[in-house]
Amino acid sequence: MKILVCISHVPDTTSKINFTEGDTKFDTNGVQFVINPNDEFGLTRAMWFKEKQSASVDVVNVGGAETEPTLRKALAIGADKAIRVNAEATDGFFVAKQLAAVVKDGGYDLVIAGRESIDYNGGMVPGMVAELTGANFVNTCIGLEVDGTSATAVREIDGGKETSNTSLPLVIAGQKGLVEESDLRIPNMRGIMMARKKPLTVIDAVDAAKETTAVKFEKPAPKGAVKLVDADNIDELINLLHNEAKVI
């Protein structure tokens, strides 16, 4: 089985979010970038397929040279090979078209992406890749087993989960649950050394239109101070929620 794990390169969850150039660009100053958490779950599941079912695992990112340390980290965790499509990732559809070209070119059976990137939160790339490549698709995936070309996938739905039978080629959008938090791996020294020697191929983008443009960013309005209610005066809390906030 040939697996491709899509990796988006995102600000660490603790990052302060600021913008520059008249609020048109994300300010990367002082920001630490990481493998998108949803992709980390997917990569970990891919490692399981590699170890238990002899799958090959490649990772891919659509981005500039600055994303290479993130791809190297994925190699250090255990991926075999990395591909970077050299283009700025500003539109989900554009990114999906790049990834679809990589999938077709590499003949991948299973594409593991994440539910959403925690930066732009598009939640669209995996479904688009599936449709562009004619693969089956399972979103918000919290369980995946593959047996030959058959697969069983669990999708998180509102208020529960749904188990489906499907087949390769398949694209899933993973999230926590696909593996447990405790299964996540931190690259060790040996992995880091080996990653330096693994291939990281840079390819040119295919022609594709950008269907959306983020023209300006805004930060939420600053919050007013909290109204404290005495623990002995819960009636007051109910009164505020009913008469002031009007939520009960």
Next chain:
Amino acid sequence: MSVLVYTESEQGKLKKAAFEVASYAKEVANQLGTTVTAVTINANDTSELGTYGVDKVLNVSNDKLNNFNAKAYAATLHQAAEKEGAKVVIVSSSADSKSVAPILAVNLDAGYASNVVAAPSNTSPFTVKRTAFTNKAFSMTEINSDVKIVGVSNNAFGLVENAGDAAAEAFAPNLDDSLFGVKVDTVDKVTGKVTIADADIVVSAGRGLKGPENWGMVEELASVLGAATACSKPVSDLGWRPHGEHVGQTGKPVASNLYIAIGISGAIQHLAGINASKVKVVINTDPEAPFFKAADYGVVGDAFEVVPTLIEKLKEFKANNA
């Protein structure tokens, strides 16, 4: 030319989110000077859609669609959009709509903006406000393609009545077997419980509750309020609560009217995921807990005393206001 809206149902009954996206579609249609056509799949009574501005309903009734199927649902909407000549398609932020929209975007060669929180600020270029960086910011996004898909965040636009009558019409999409490459085997769903996605009120608890055995009062508070229950990440990592309840940046997003956080410190990753909620209440023993900076109302106190009192007082309040 009309605006197409996918109005979801659950076991034949239209969901509340369906009326919200219908309200949104009506606003877009007003801006564009056109009408609203809704699509329903195996819904029983769709007359109420008229109340929220829908002019015409395409009712799809097909046993093959009893279970959700992303490609078949997308094909249905694709064919409806072509039939109506729709240039704008509106969907919700439910798990199902979020699975369908990217496929539909490819089918229609349409740009898709998800998590949209307000009506378009402009229709040419078509510009919407969406959340980004997990609620730490908003992005004004232009959709440049000819056909556009807008995914509306839950509870962001609200329900707007535009009383009218929706003319119902049967619609039979052509569904090729090749669409059904994913076959649902089992659906495991808690019935009779409000889901986080649909809830007006969410009651959430964290590690401050010490152990899973103490969740009875959280469940009870939720039940008194008709709320969904949720939890912080460590609580689900520890197995105290199911993963489906984990909210935050790496869990489910919450955009309820009221979010009550009990024994949750308010870490940045937690707040990012719940910040879209309109009113936030925190109950925590530590007045320095960061959640107090993010909340509207706070009680510094022990959850094991405050929550039972709150339940009791709310029961009285509900009885008096019934």
